[in-house]
Amino acid sequence: MKMIKRLNLLALFAALAIGTPTLRADDAPKATDSQKDAKKDAEAKPFPAAKCLISGESLTSMGKPYVMVYEGQELKFCCKDCVKDFSKDKTAYMKKLEEAEAKATPYPMKKCVVSGEAFGQEKPYVFAYEGQQVKLCCKDCLKDFKKDPAKYMKKIEVASKAEK
Ligand SMILES: [Zn+2]
Numbered sequence: 001m002k003m004i005k006r007l008n009l010l011a012l013f014a015a016l017a018i019g020t021p022t023l024r025a026d027d028a029p030k031a032t033d034s035q036k037d038a039k040k041d042a043e044a045k046p047f048p049a050a051k052c053l054i055s056g057e058s059l060t061s062m063g064k065p066y067v068m069v070y071e072g073q074e075l076k077f078c079c080k081d082c083v084k085d086f087s088k089d090k091t092a093y094m095k096k097l098e099e100a101e102a103k104a105t106p107y108p109m110k111k112c113v114v115s116g117e118a119f120g121q122e123k124p125y126v127f128a129y130e131g132q133q134v135k136l137c138c139k140d141c142l143k144d145f146k147k148d149p150a151k152y153m154k155k156i157e158v159a160s161k162a163e164k
């Protein structure tokens with residue numbers, strides 16, 4: 001009995017020893033790529049609208065939105081077909097994006113929604129998210145905002161209701 005158990009253990013160790021390096025070799029390049037992408041995504045300016053700027057449809061109308069980063073700007077499309085239209089005329093699209101950002105509901109708070117700090121001498125970091133303008137005390141706060149946009153959007157919503 002003991003002998004069999006030991007053999008089983010040996011087989012298990014052997015499987016682990018063979019299995020682990022193979023897994024790592026496969027995963028390593030992918031992990032590095034996604035880390036790079038994650039960093040790029042964390043720094044990109046958020047997409048300002050809740051709609052696809054090509055089709056005018058809700059971003060979730062075709063399931064998961066198609067997300068990409070173009071020149072430091074996050075772009076969201078309802079589907080891949082709309083990405084094709086974007087590629088045909090990027091200038092016109094970026095103009096639409098600017099307009100969407102300008103049309104956003106003004107930010108209602110006098111402090112950064114992430115840090116809670118009042119805006120100081122430095123220019124706040126301004127963008128729009130789902131039609132709502134957001135001001136942060138610095139670009140560092142953007143990383144926190146992106147971790148849980150719903151949480152901060154709720155705070156902004158509460159603040160704008162309190163103002164009315
Ligand atoms: Zn689409």
Ligand SMILES: [Zn+2]
Pocket residue numbers: 112114115136137138139140141
């Ligand atoms: Zn900040």
